[in-house]
Amino acid sequence: MGYKIKSRIWIEADNNVLLGEGRVHLLKAIQKTGSLSKAAKSLDISYKKAWQLLDSVNKSAKKPVTINSIGGKGGGGAELTEYGQALVKAFDEINKNCWDFLDKQLEKIECI
Amino acid sequence: MGYKIKSRIWIEADNNVLLGEGRVHLLKAIQKTGSLSKAAKSLDISYKKAWQLLDSVNKSAKKPVTINSIGGKGGGGAELTEYGQALVKAFDEINKNCWDFLDKQLEKIECI
DNA sequence: TTTCGTTATGTCTTTGCAAATATAACGAAT
């Protein structure tokens, strides 16, 4: 059985985490469900944790990543902006490219 | 201020962590000091934690990474095997290559 | 056979983070 190489990447904006795997999962769930509370349930995390994650994302980003509405018909909701959708897409691409890159690099260890 | 991309990589052997940044730091400190207890002190972690890390490294690796001796002149000591030194070197190279690769990938986000 | 500094290991305590719980604020619709 050979070795495996794994990685985690994240993007920071002046020392605050903007995006990581968990935040990207959350953003995708928001896009799918239309609300933060439903997204939290689908990921099986507390609403509070989800809110804190989303809050830090929006505070770190240069432009809004989601638009949240309180009250009104249905109680409110949350949805991704165009910018948010582009960020998610770019993160996924970079992550996948990183995995491919590292798999190649692993040869350096296998042949020792 | 632009975004920054960061990463952590680690190497696993059948679902156990073999090498990560912390373990590599420890191995380097062992090489420098010649003993596990001195290495732990230099890294400001408890001896127990250092021992647990080193133990899991040696249990996961295909070949011994350190040779530890108990008792005798000076009380004993620990030193890296050739294999251990090669692993550390390879890890550092892969890690640096990964950073360079990700820095290039970051452009995909900057231009959104 | 005593000393020494190390490796090796168990146990107990702390403590920082996660989870649970509670509740306020909101605004459209009725």
Added chain:
DNA sequence: ATTCGTTATATTTGCAAAGACATAACGAAA
């Protein structure tokens, strides 16, 4: 004005990981 399901936030509770502490085992040398 009341209802409703959200977002937003504070407070309390629980727990697992980390740390502190203690001690056994070891072997060369004096």
